[in-house]
Amino acid sequence: MGIADRIKEIEARTGKARQDAPLAAPATAVLAASKGQPVAVLEEALRAGLLLYGENRVQEAAEKWPELRKRHPGVRLHLIGPLQTNKVKEALSLFDAIQTVDRPKLAESIATELVKSDQRTNGSTDHRFFIQVNTGEEPQKAGIAPKEAGDFIRYCRDDLKLPVIGLMCIPPAAEPPAPHFALLRKLALKNNLGELSMGMSEDFETAIRMGSTCVRIGRALFGERG
Numbered sequence: 001m002g003i004a005d006r007i008k009e010i011e012a013r014t015g016k017a018r019q020d021a022p023l024a025a026p027a028t029a030v031l032a033a034s035k036g037q038p039v040a041v042l043e044e045a046l047r048a049g050l051l052l053y054g055e056n057r058v059q060e061a062a063e064k065w066p067e068l069r070k071r072h073p074g075v076r077l078h079l080i081g082p083l084q085t086n087k088v089k090e091a092l093s094l095f096d097a098i099q100t101v102d103r104p105k106l107a108e109s110i111a112t113e114l115v116k117s118d119q120r121t122n123g124s125t126d127h128r129f130f131i132q133v134n135t136g137e138e139p140q141k142a143g144i145a146p147k148e149a150g151d152f153i154r155y156c157r158d159d160l161k162l163p164v165i166g167l168m169c170i171p172p173a174a175e176p177p178a179p180h181f182a183l184l185r186k187l188a189l190k191n192n193l194g195e196l197s198m199g200m201s202e203d204f205e206t207a208i209r210m211g212s213t214c215v216r217i218g219r220a221l222f223g224e225r226g
């Protein structure tokens with residue numbers, strides 16, 4: 001099966017998941033999680049009409065996307081992996097959105113760089129940000145703890161003036177994802193955020209039924225990673 005067929009299949013499953021799902025969002029974007037995928041494969045996905053991509057590493061995105069973007073100006077690129085403060089400037093030049101804002105130091109560094117780039121371009125930013133929440137409170141995993149999320153969101157939005165639009169989570173691999181999606185949804189509602197980035201190849205239908213506005217799909221689109 002080629003990528004175009006896989007896209008059709010995912011769209012069909014997405015549509016089906018929305019039926020009889022009172023919590024489903026009015027629309028759910030499919031973001032292609034393209035880590036490890038070579039440019040030739042991305043060209044195939046782009047030709048099939050997919051325009052939203054997520055990369056995990058700044059360096060890999062810098063190698064792959066500037067050329068692709070010249071040929072496909074409609075592309076939107078999100079960072080879905082951890083970001084170090086010393087890579088913030090480069091990340092802002094490559095990505096339209098950063099889904100992994102998860103600590104004050106990083107948020108401050110982003111805010112500082114945004115002010116500088118606004119001064120350079122004499123405009124206001126087009127960037128958008130998601131706060132990553134560690135819903136499973138796993139010590140090794142990125143993300144702000146659920147009980148600290150409210151304060152952190154307010155700090156980013158009100159004090160730093162970051163355009164935060166939503167929340168993102170990666171549930172623990174060994175647990176049913178639904179309670180984590182429910183927690184993320186609850187935190188978003190409580191903090192007045194409209195976007196929910198949740199759901200991957202194994203659980204995107206569950207995520208859609210629970211209100212996801214952005215499912216991040218890798219293997220179901222590109223096949224197993226080598």
Ligand SMILES: *Cc1c(COP(=O)(O)O)cnc(C)c1O
Nearest residue numbers: 033080200201216217218219220
């Ligand atoms: C790789 C990745 C995905 C996609 O995972 P699949 O299981 O391949 O669909 C989604 N989100 C993040 C943050 C990832 O790193």
